Amino acid sequence: MEFTFYLSGAIAIAATLMVIVRLSAVHALLYLIVSLLAVAIVFYVLGAPFAAALEVIIYAGAIMVLFVFVMMMLNLGKTAAAKERDWLNPGMWAGPAVLAALLLAELLYILMQDGSTPASAAVVDAKAVGIILFGPYLLGVELASLLLLAGLVGACHLGWYEGRRGNGHDHENG
Amino acid sequence: MTMRTAEAIAAIPMHHGLMLAAILFALGVIGVLVRRNLIFILMSIEIMLNAAGLAFVVAGARWEQADGQVMLIFILAVAAVEVSVGLALLLLLHRRFQTLDADAVSKMRG
Numbered sequence: 660m661e662f663t664f665y666l667s668g669a670i671a672i673a674a675t676l677m678v679i680v681r682l683s684a685v686h687a688l689l690y691l692i693v694s695l696l697a698v699a700i701v702f703y704v705l706g707a708p709f710a711a712a713l714e715v716i717i718y719a720g721a722i723m724v725l726f727v728f729v730m731m732m733l734n735l736g737k738t739a740a741a742k743e744r745d746w747l748n749p750g751m752w753a754g755p756a757v758l759a760a761l762l763l764a765e766l767l768y769i770l771m772q773d774g775s776t777p778a779s780a781a782v783v784d785a786k787a788v789g790i791i792l793f794g795p796y797l798l799g800v801e802l803a804s805l806l807l808l809a810g811l812v813g814a815c816h817l818g819w820y821e822g823r824r825g826n827g828h829d830h831e832n833g
Numbered sequence: 834m835t836m837r838t839a840e841a842i843a844a845i846p847m848h849h850g851l852m853l854a855a856i857l858f859a860l861g862v863i864g865v866l867v868r869r870n871l872i873f874i875l876m877s878i879e880i881m882l883n884a885a886g887l888a889f890v891v892a893g894a895r896w897e898q899a900d901g902q903v904m905l906i907f908i909l910a911v912a913a914v915e916v917s918v919g920l921a922l923l924l925l926l927h928r929r930f931q932t933l934d935a936d937a938v939s940k941m942r943g
Contacts, residue, residue: 661845668853675857675880679864684872691876698857698887705850705894710886710902717909718883722916729920730872733927787899788906796903803910810914817921 663765664704670758671697677754688726689755695719696762703769709785850891857884871926871933875919882912 674694681687695718702711792800857880864877886905893901923933930937 664845664849668849671853672856672860675860678876678880679860679868679873684870687873687876691879694857694880695883698883701850701853701887702890705845705890707890707894707902707905710890710905713906713909714883714886717913718879722879722913725916725920726872726876729924732924733872733933781894781897783893783897783899783902788902791899792903792906799903799907803907806914807910810917814917814921817918817925 661704663769664701666761666765667697667700667704670694670761671701674755674758684730686751688723688730689752690758691726692719692723693755693758693762695723696759700762700765700769706782708782709788847891847895850894851888854884854888854891857881857887869935871923871935874935875916875923878919879912879916882908882915 671694674690674697677690678687678694681690695714699711699714699719702708702714861877861879861881861884864880865874868874868877886908889901889904889908891901893899893904926938927933
């Protein structure tokens with residue numbers, strides 16, 4: 660069982676290394692998603708299934724979708740055709756596909772292993788996390804919600820301000 | 834339960850998990866320092882936050898407490914806020930300066 664930990668750790672390190680040396684942002688994003696999935700498997704092996712689920716849903720899902728949206732907005736231009744040709748190049752997918760296939764094999768191994776609980780770790784399940792989250796850490800939860808609201812207002816303000824300023828500026832120039 | 838815990842500690846030593854977190858954090862620091870593209874800098878900050886969360890979860894698994902996962906939830910919230918505001922700033926910068934180069938905006942004026 661413990662070799663899944665080391666294999667996932669190696670995959671996470673390799674994928675993260677590729678993130679910081681890739682030139683194309685989309686390639687780096689693919690490797691970053693693979694790295695986050697590998698860290699999720701590490702969490703699962705360590706007996707934190709709730710953290711693993713959160714890692715997949717929020718990090719590899721929601722936050723990476725934000726990155727993808729912004730790259731889609733930025734890539735509109737004359738280089739879009741060249742990018743499109745890049746997407747069809749199978750070589751681009753090889754690295755993330757191999758690493759993700761390793762992770763999938765590892766996941767299948769864990770599922771085949773026995774039942775639903777990780778075999779080698781004491782499980783701290785979602786119930787324990789919820790009890791402590793809304794007990795001693797209640798103030799932290801409130802602060803996190805305040806922080807999320809502040810982030811929402813900040814991002815909204817930045818986008819709105821830019822839209823008005825940018826349009827006005829273009830109008831003046833054109 | 835304690836038997837399985839003892840097995841777990843023997844199987845995966847805590848310092849291996851902490852070393853993995855340290856390596857990932859170091860890679861994130863290198864990414865922030867080396868890259869000039871703002872998207873890569875944001876991604877490296879994500880890597881660093883994720884490594885910090887990994888360290889918390891490793892420690893929480895070591896002592897079988899849920900505090901590590903609670904800290905991971907807080908780190909997730911911080912990362913979501915940071916990435917939304919950071920990407921909004923990045924779009925602002927791209928529209929105004931037509932570049933994502935961090936060196937192009939090293940002067941803080943107007």
